[in-house]
Amino acid sequence: LADRVGVYRPLSRLRWSLRRKRVLVLYDTLTVSTHLYYGHALDRLSLATGREWLIRSTQDQSPEDLYSFHAVIFQRAVSAKAVELLEAAKRQGCHTIYDADDNLLLIDQVIEDPRHPWRVHFGEARDRITALLAGVDEVKVYSPTAEASFAGINSRVTVVRPYHILDGSESPPPAREGPARIGFLGSYYKDAEFKPVLEAILPMLEESYPLQFEFFGFCPAVLKRHPGVNRIPWTSDYSEFRRTLRERRWDVGLAPLRDLEFNRCKTDIRYREYVAAGIAAIVSDAPIYRDSV
Numbered sequence: 475l476a477d478r479v480g481v482y483r484p485l486s487r488l489r490w491s492l493r494r495k496r497v498l499v500l501y502d503t504l505t506v507s508t509h510l511y512y513g514h515a516l517d518r519l520s521l522a523t524g525r526e527w528l529i530r531s532t533q534d535q536s537p538e539d540l541y542s543f544h545a546v547i548f549q550r551a552v553s554a555k556a557v558e559l560l561e562a563a564k565r566q567g568c569h570t571i572y573d574a575d576d577n578l579l580l581i582d583q584v585i586e587d588p589r590h591p592w593r594v595h596f597g598e599a600r601d602r603i604t605a606l607l608a609g610v611d612e613v614k615v616y617s618p619t620a621e622a623s624f625a626g627i628n629s630r631v632t633v634v635r636p637y638h639i640l641d642g643s644e645s646p647p648p649a650r651e652g653p654a655r656i657g658f659l660g661s662y663y664k665d666a667e668f669k670p671v672l673e674a675i676l677p678m679l680e681e682s683y684p685l686q687f688e689f690f691g692f693c694p695a696v697l698k699r700h701p702g703v704n705r706i707p708w709t710s711d712y713s714e715f716r717r718t719l720r721e722r723r724w725d726v727g728l729a730p731l732r733d734l735e736f737n738r739c740k741t742d743i744r745y746r747e748y749v750a751a752g753i754a755a756i757v758s759d760a761p762i763y764r765d766s767v
């Protein structure tokens with residue numbers, strides 16, 4: 475009724491001007507990071523800060539309705555709608571944060587193919603990403619080595635150490651018979667990272683060592699049809715992903731990573747995923763791993 479007679483928004487503004495306490499997390503695409511850093515901890519964030527926390531898609535958020543929020547966090551956002559919402563949030567006095575779990579401006583460093591869909595997508599969004607990074611009050615990153623990558627765009631960069639979800643199933647898995655199982659889990663642009671690793675894997679496969687290789691998600695093209703290699707389809711559901719990783723009972727997990735500026739903006743999550751599942755990790759001597767191993 476208040477909306478129909480035109481008094482809802484004025485009354486709502488009056489109410490929230492007296493108790494502007496909410497925090498809004500906005501995303502363009504729902505990712506594992508959204509779940510890890512916000513969704514999974516939503517109730518605890520609210521309890522710890524004394525504020526109500528909400529997570530919404532940028533497409534579902536009206537710029538006119540940001541007046542009730544104390545802070546607005548843009549989680550990995552790149553869209554034109556996100557830029558519009560940032561401008562509205564600043565006009566309405568919100569504290570604004572960009573959550574950067576990658577430096578998307580540098581994605582061409584790790585994806586060599588200029589026609590790769592991710593490189594094309596983030597390349598087209600480059601100006602919008604820069605506007606978001608430069609326009610917010612602060613940029614949130616998850617690795618000390620990432621700070622320098624963003625400092626030239628925004629002078630206020632805050633490093634937050636990432637936590638790891640422990641769900642009670644972290645005891646070492648039971649012993650397994652058969653050949654040693656060596657695995658890798660990761661996304662679909664790891665070809666360049668794996669070049670030096672292939673120099674070790676291919677001779678092992680040819681010499682018929684008692685080893686089995688498994689690739690969860692990404693698999694190098696040269697290994698996709700090899701009889702000594704098993705492939706596991708990627709899942710974006712984090713709980714299912716954790717369960718599948720544990721069920722595979724790998725002896726060793728691989729985490730190759732070149733020392734590039736893009737990679738210095740990532741976290742040591744692969745190392746943490748492996749050891750939480752009772753898997754010994756072989757990781758690259760890169761800053762993000764060197765600081766934690």
